[in-house]
Amino acid sequence: MNFDWPFFWHYLLRPSTAYLNGLMLTLVLSVVAQTLGTALGLFAALGRMSRMAPLRLAMRGYIWIMRGTPLLVQIVFIYTGLAAGGIYRFEDVSLGILTIPGNVQAGLVALSLNEAAYMAEIIRAGISSVDPGQTEAAKSVGMTYALLMRRIVLPQAARFVVPPLGNEFNAMLKNTTLVSVIGVPELLLTTETLTSATFRVFELYSVVALYYLTLTTLWGVVQSRIELRFGEPSQQAKAGSGFGERFFGSVLSGAVRKKA
Amino acid sequence: MPREQIGRDARLSLPIKLALPLAILIGTQLALAAPSSAATALAPKRIADAGKIVYCSDMTGPPLEFLDENTKPIGSDIDIGNEIAKRFGVQVEWKNIPFKGLVPALLAQQCDAVISQLFDKPERRQVIDLVDYMNSSEALLVRAGNPKGVHSLDDLSGLKVAVENGTTIQELIEEQNKKFAAAGKKPADVVVYPKDTDALQALQIGQADVYGTTLETGAYYMGKSPKTFEVAGPPFHQILTAIGLRKGDDGMTDAVQKAIDAMKADGTLLAILKKWGLEGDAIK
Amino acid sequence: MTGAAENILASVGGLPEASTDEVVRAIDVRKSFGPLQVLKGVSLTVRRGEVVVIIGASGSGKTTFVRCLNHLEKIDSGRILVNGHLIGYREVAGRLVEDRERNIARQRREIGMVFQRFNLFQHKTALGNVIEAPVHVLGIPKAEAIAMGCTLLSRVGLADKTDAYPSQLSGGQQQRVAIARSLAMKPRLMLFDEPTSALDPEMIGEVLEVMRELAREGMTMIVVSHEMGFAREVADRMVMMDDGQILEEGPPEQFFRNPAHKRTQAFLSKIL
Numbered sequence: 001m002n003f004d005w006p007f008f009w010h011y012l013l014r015p016s017t018a019y020l021n022g023l024m025l026t027l028v029l030s031v032v033a034q035t036l037g038t039a040l041g042l043f044a045a046l047g048r049m050s051r052m053a054p055l056r057l058a059m060r061g062y063i064w065i066m067r068g069t070p071l072l073v074q075i076v077f078i079y080t081g082l083a084a085g086g087i088y089r090f091e092d093v094s095l096g097i098l099t100i101p102g103n104v105q106a107g108l109v110a111l112s113l114n115e116a117a118y119m120a121e122i123i124r125a126g127i128s129s130v131d132p133g134q135t136e137a138a139k140s141v142g143m144t145y146a147l148l149m150r151r152i153v154l155p156q157a158a159r160f161v162v163p164p165l166g167n168e169f170n171a172m173l174k175n176t177t178l179v180s181v182i183g184v185p186e187l188l189l190t191t192e193t194l195t196s197a198t199f200r201v202f203e204l205y206s207v208v209a210l211y212y213l214t215l216t217t218l219w220g221v222v223q224s225r226i227e228l229r230f231g232e233p234s235q236q237a238k239a240g241s242g243f244g245e246r247f248f249g250s251v252l253s254g255a256v257r258k259k260a
Numbered sequence: 261m262p263r264e265q266i267g268r269d270a271r272l273s274l275p276i277k278l279a280l281p282l283a284i285l286i287g288t289q290l291a292l293a294a295p296s297s298a299a300t301a302l303a304p305k306r307i308a309d310a311g312k313i314v315y316c317s318d319m320t321g322p323p324l325e326f327l328d329e330n331t332k333p334i335g336s337d338i339d340i341g342n343e344i345a346k347r348f349g350v351q352v353e354w355k356n357i358p359f360k361g362l363v364p365a366l367l368a369q370q371c372d373a374v375i376s377q378l379f380d381k382p383e384r385r386q387v388i389d390l391v392d393y394m395n396s397s398e399a400l401l402v403r404a405g406n407p408k409g410v411h412s413l414d415d416l417s418g419l420k421v422a423v424e425n426g427t428t429i430q431e432l433i434e435e436q437n438k439k440f441a442a443a444g445k446k447p448a449d450v451v452v453y454p455k456d457t458d459a460l461q462a463l464q465i466g467q468a469d470v471y472g473t474t475l476e477t478g479a480y481y482m483g484k485s486p487k488t489f490e491v492a493g494p495p496f497h498q499i500l501t502a503i504g505l506r507k508g509d510d511g512m513t514d515a516v517q518k519a520i521d522a523m524k525a526d527g528t529l530l531a532i533l534k535k536w537g538l539e540g541d542a543i544k
Numbered sequence: 545m546t547g548a549a550e551n552i553l554a555s556v557g558g559l560p561e562a563s564t565d566e567v568v569r570a571i572d573v574r575k576s577f578g579p580l581q582v583l584k585g586v587s588l589t590v591r592r593g594e595v596v597v598i599i600g601a602s603g604s605g606k607t608t609f610v611r612c613l614n615h616l617e618k619i620d621s622g623r624i625l626v627n628g629h630l631i632g633y634r635e636v637a638g639r640l641v642e643d644r645e646r647n648i649a650r651q652r653r654e655i656g657m658v659f660q661r662f663n664l665f666q667h668k669t670a671l672g673n674v675i676e677a678p679v680h681v682l683g684i685p686k687a688e689a690i691a692m693g694c695t696l697l698s699r700v701g702l703a704d705k706t707d708a709y710p711s712q713l714s715g716g717q718q719q720r721v722a723i724a725r726s727l728a729m730k731p732r733l734m735l736f737d738e739p740t741s742a743l744d745p746e747m748i749g750e751v752l753e754v755m756r757e758l759a760r761e762g763m764t765m766i767v768v769s770h771e772m773g774f775a776r777e778v779a780d781r782m783v784m785m786d787d788g789q790i791l792e793e794g795p796p797e798q799f800f801r802n803p804a805h806k807r808t809q810a811f812l813s814k815i816l
Contacts, residue, residue, distance in 0.1 A: 136659065138665075140656070140726070141729055142649050142681045142729060147681070151676065156667055181454055182453075183422070193426075193452055195360060196359070196360035199364060201361075
């Protein structure tokens with residue numbers, strides 16, 4: 001085996017500034033896209049259940065398209081396709097000392113819109129899991145739909161949404177690699193640039209794989225903690241089995257999770 | 261009556277149905293095997309035995325290597341590679357690999373040689389063998405009219421420059437950025453794309469101000485769409501361009517060097533360059 | 545239970561003023577679920593302070609009828625007036641048009657409903673359940689609502705359970721919280737859909753105790769139940785439903801001793 005161990009250790013343990021910037025961008029993209037995606041997903045979920053037919057159909061169409069096309073295609077479409085078609089071009093936006101490049105904006109938009117479609121289905125499933133009796137009781141004390149959703153149903157739906165949401169963030173951390181194709185200097189593109197300069201593919205890809213593994217593993221720990229806090233007393237007892245619990249949990253929510 | 265006939269026909273054609281694919285298979289094997297008897301003395305043994313030579317190239321660099329509408333590889337490098345294979349007396353296979361992956365693919369033995377406007381650079385010579393066959397230069401392509409007034413690398417401060425990942429122009433601009441930093445100027449914003457055509461497109465639709473590429477490719481696009489593109493300023497960084505080969509690969513380096521020398525001597529190489537408008541790049 | 549139920553309605557400021565003497569007036573209510581006709585013309589009038597107990601076999605439509613009274617179920621034809629207002633619908637050129645959600649929600653404030661499965665808000669404490677609607681629907685200041693809620697809960701014998709979550713309460717306790725929750729809105733009518741059917745026998749008593757006290761204090765109540773002892777003691781009128789219609793109704797003594805219909809006799813003989 002031809003593996004330059006000193007090279008590997010150097011890049012693993014002493015990341016350059018460019019590498020750390022790439023890592024930071026990956027994290028920022030993941031967190032912002034997941035947050036926006038969840039918020040938009042809530043709107044889409046509620047819209048999908050609306051009594052107003054145009055809104056309901058529009059949301060179903062949106063969810064169908066975003067879940068039915070590959071994320072990579074969406075990213076290139078939104079950044080390059082729209083610009084090439086003269087429809088919209090993402091320009092750099094300057095906010096004081098910080099400039100947000102056009103491709104980063106486009107990457108965020110694509111990741112968020114895509115995530116929102118998946119979150120919409122997850123949230124819809126979560127809302128359906130809440131006992132309908134809760135809605136009936138809320139109605140019978142005079143609550144309007146909006147009030148009962150906000151005060152009674154959504155808070156209880158959160159319990160069902162948290163585990164799949166955790167899995168979605170795991171996927172998001174890895175999906176950010178796809179925006180490398182529009183030139184966003186996140187962790188993978190930074191690695192690829194380094195590879196082309198040094199030709200050490202095996203070592204550098206091993207390093208970046210370990211970085212992603214570390215990120216997703218750390219998130220996994222956080223995720224278990226959050227699930228414990230949100231769980232019912234019965235779930236909290238089960239959560240003690242740790243790894244096994246997380247495996248079965250992710251198998252059940254696997255249906256709504258996409259591959260990265 | 262008709263039913264019986266059909267049945268009989270089916271029975272008759274069944275052996276033919278079985279024999280046909282078999283015949284094709286045998287025929288192909290014979291065809292593939294044929295070249296080893298057609299391989300010349302020039303070809304290294306390994307290539308002669310395989311009956312073919314496999315090249316890696318990044319097919320997004322016209323006019324040296326690119327794809328026509330039928331996604332068939334064409335270009336001056338393609339012609340040169342095919343000519344070498346002819347002189348070896350073997351078949352040719354072209355693999356389309358993104359530029360940054362070319363040397364790794366060669367080292368991983370996924371191809372026998374890299375012909376892809378590969379510049380002869382010392383750090384590359386440490387890893388692979390190089391056989392020079394022409395010159396190349398770098399250039400900056402901008403939108404027609406040169407709205408940002410670019411004439412050289414020095415004018416790139418604060419502009420968005422699109423490049424293909426792994427190219428020398430990418431390095432040159434990054435070197436320039438160090439100079440900008442020392443002089444307190446804003447760096448060029450280098451946007452790295454996986455394919456050269458992505459970088460060109462970025463220029464075309466306004467996502468980049470400048471597209472850093474080779475003179476040969478830049479001139480090609482300017483020739484195709486003079487109303488859209490122009491080469492900004494004079495070409496720079498003229499450099500020898502080489503075929504990449506694995507070190508110690510069964511005399512491949514020698515064989516290819518001999519083939520290139522022969523092609524120079526009998527004028528074939530110059531003819532190919534002329535065909536694609538690149539005679540200016542011939543090694544004197 | 546800590547102490548007998550007493551002065552429950554005093555904690556919400558007494559019995560609400562009724563605008564009409566007829567609290568409920570249902571006229572020829574019909575409803576189908578798809579091809580199945582569940583209510584085949586039900587008419588019923590309930591006066592202020594009356595306690596009406598509805599009995600019948602499952603599938604007779606009694607639960608569906610009660611759920612129509614606060615528009616948890618839609619009706620196909622007929623009219624339902626609660627507190628003098630047409631409920632769930634507006635009359636437009638002689639036809640029923642479904643009313644706006646806002647209006648229906650407002651009408652429901654005056655109708656309390658107690659469910660077979662309690663339906664307490666799982667993520668709120670007992671007190672939280674009771675004050676939720678007064679604060680967020682009626683806009684009552686939280687401190688005031690808390691004071692009222694504590695009093696209300698103590699009057700139904702749950703003074704020490706104000707901070708308990710539903711999952712920590714027994715069935716009987718949960719149902720009493722549910723009753724308190726409905727009462728906190730000061731309804732003029734209380735609907736009970738088999739309030740003790742999901743309870744273990746030893747807890748039925750404490751819930752019936754509260755209901756008995758409410759009746760004694762003059763609340764207008766419609767109760768779907770199988771608890772005949774309670775019915776006999778508390779009901780002003782019994783209603784027997786069968787196959788989507790009211791078969792028979794009358795004061796309990798006459799009902800139990802001398803039912804007019806054979807089916808009523810048969811039904812009663814099975815459960816008594």
